[in-house]
Each structure stands twice: as C-alpha cells, then as structure tokens.
Amino acid sequence: MKQSQLFTKTLRQAPKDEKCLSVRLLLRAGFVAKLSAGVYVLLPLGLRALQNIQKIISQEIENIGGQRLLMSVLIPKKNWQQTGRWKTFEELYKVKGKNNQEYGLGSTHEEVVVPLVQKYVFSYKDLPCYVYQIQTKFRDEIRVKSGILRTREFDMKDLYSFHTNEKDLDRYYEKVKKTYFKILKRVGLKAQTYLCLASGGSFSKFSHEFQTITSAGEDLIHICQNCGLAINQEIKQGYPKCPQCGKKEFKKEKAIEVGNIFKIKTKYTEPFDFQFVDKDGARKLVIMGCYGIGPSRLMGTIVEVHNDKKGIIWPKEAAPFDVHLIQVENSQKVKKEAEKIYQNLQKQGIEVLYDDRDKTAGEKFTDADLIGIPVRIVVSERTLKTNSVEIKERNKQETKLVRISHLSQFLKSYV
C-alpha cells in the first residue's frame, strides 16, 4: 500500500475528550474513527490489524477442532423467551420489524447455536461437536468506556462445545485454556495475561477469565505470588488462600478481561430440551461449554500494553503491515529505487506500507513511529551510496545498513 493513497492521515493531537491511551493512539494513527459513544469505525489500518488478530484466533481454534460458521445478528424474540433472557438480559438491543416481529440483536449466541446444533446432532456418535464464529456483537451497555475496550458494538469470537458428559467437557475446557494462551502469545499479550478465577454462575464453581494487566483495565485481580493464578476481586473474599497452591501472598492489579471460558453444562440445552441418545440407549441432555475472546478488545489491549511516547509498537503478527518502507530526500533516484524495493518485497509476499509522500523525513519518521509497524526500511541518497537500505525495528534504538541485494534474505528473520 502506498501511503500517498491511504485516505487516512495521522493527527498531531487526539481529541481532548478521549482519555484512554490506546484509543488516543489508534485515533491519531488512523486505525479507528469514532462515530458515537461506544461505536467505532475500523479504518483500513485498523481493519488490517483486526483481521490479523482474527486470523490468529481462527487458526488456533480450528487446531482444536472448531468449525467456523456465521450465525445471524437478528435473533427472534421466541428464542430469547425460551431461555428467559428476553426479560433478564439488560443489555439486549430489541428491534421491531414491519409486521411487529421482534428481535434481539446478537449479544451472545446460545439461543441460536443450541437449537441449530440440535438439528444435526442426535446421538453420542455426533458428539463432541465444536462450532465457532467471529462476529459483531451488540450490547446496550449502561456505560461505555475506555475507547474500544468497552463498546456497544464489538467483535467477538464465540466458540461453543457440545459433549456427552462432563468429563469430556473438562477435557476440552483445558484444551481451550491452553489454546487461548497460544493466541495471547501470538498477539503479544501472554506475558501480562493471567488465568483468573471468576464467578461461575450457578452451574459450576468457577469460570476462568484471561485478564491482561493494564491500568485501563476494569477489573481488580489478585495474583498469587507463588503460582501465578489470579482471583477476581468479585470472588476474592471467599479465597483467602490460593485455591491452587494454598499460599496467601497476592498482588493486586488492574486488568482487562480479554477472554473467558465457561462450563455452562445444561443451562441452555435444557430450555431447548437438546438431548442425545447415549451408548446405553438412554436420552440425556447435551453438556455445553462456551468460550469467548474479543478481537477488537484484544486490539485495544495490545495498543494499551505496547506503546511508547512516540506511538504504537505492534507485535509482529498483529501489525497492519510487515514493514514500513520510507523514501527520504525525494530525488528521482531515491524514488525509483524505493519503488523497485516496494515491488520486490510485495512479490515475496511481504506486506509493505510504502511512504512515497512528498514530505520531510522528520514527518515520515514521526508518522512511522506513531503507526508502529515493526520494521522500518529507509531508502535515501545516503543509503544508496552503498547500495543499501537502513533497517530499524520499532522497539529498538539501533539501525542497521543492509545491502539491497541481501534485503529479502535479511528480512526473513524479521517478518
């Protein structure tokens, strides 16, 4: 992508009423635009980053058998009434159609996925079964906050698992737990994310949350200093000792919940009377788990965690582009060489943002730091004297001169 063609521009200053660091950076760098409180538009750069995050999640979920589908956003009132949530789900957006049909806008999809899977699954032979989707969710939040961290419309990966028995659910639940950490590692958040015990509702003792430490977080978690398990403040009073290792030393931190996993068992299969025939011929209720992770919230959290005074520092796999190619001293010679490098890198499948604009070097460097692509490549009269380009990683200070003939080989270790 040539930066001269990119329709977004960077902003020197963020709007003053945005207090949240991550969204200030995302707004300034041109990743998102605000439409209304808790409603954001994803701009080209932002969408690229989001899609990278979605791709990582998708790959990892499919590695544990998840089959992707896409459920509806319009969910008939009837389905919500079946579980009682038409009345109890406070954040449900309710809309009315022409013939007075009423719908709830999808905020979570148990009401769709249970009767859906029920159409195809009859026997223990059809189980277990894992389906997931990545979709925009709608929640009429009482209060939105922290930029894209809590919005009324957000991106969500929701996975639902169906099992013949609790033991099998437990087995899969542990698998998802591991997978979530793989995802977090790939998006650069593993080091600051803790597995956290939270309330499990009425069907199990706990649910597990994935809490990433950041001052923009909404939750208070208590981290066991011995084993690293965290306990959400909401249930902490019941656990003076760590339920995992028995030690009593905790550190309190603010954190944001980037994902959660939940054994919902028969909570939703029961109202839909979703039964299967087991090996012994008996009809039994299907046992369920549900697992959520929010790509858009992850994106905000990544920025919240990975930045410096100059801007965003994208982890490799989430970055909107692999490299930021910059020409400075816009002479014909430099332009020609930069263009050649741009074309060559792209041919090799490297995603390049090429700053071909007629701007001063300082402005381009400042923009590059703000946008935060992991690798910066500079082409200038100076570097061309030795048939080289200059390479700098966003999270490092030093620069390296690399011969253009060796560039693609060199980049293999970076992208």
Added chain:
RNA sequence: CGGGGUAUAGUGCAACGGUAGCACGAGUCCUUUGGGAGGAUUUAGUCCCAGUUCGAAUCUGGGUACCCCGACCA
C-alpha cells in the same frame, strides 16, 4: 441509572456582555527534504431551542452530545 465535568474551524487552544482570533491541518504557487521545514495566498467555527439585553460564544432556563467516577459487564 446516580454523581461530577465539558461543548468555539477538521484537531488543539484564545476572546471583560461590544469587530470571533491563534497554532496545526487542508487548497494553490515557489523554495525545501535524515526526526513534524520556510515564504506568499486561500479555506473553514460559537452544539440545539428559548429567554434577558440596544447588543450573547459569554448571562438565565430547557434540551442534546461527549468525557470521567460509581453500579453493571466480553
């Protein structure tokens, strides 16, 4: 939903009840180009509705939007 705050140009700021101004951005021309360049020139604004007043960005009332704290929540 309770409490607090804010609202002036695309963005950030000014303006005693008396001509709405500055910086950045954007447009045009010229000169520039290794860390947000210089000159010339142009562009664009008082959240909405009432009221007070000779006169309102400024005062009063109502509304709306946005931000923050709390309760709630991925």
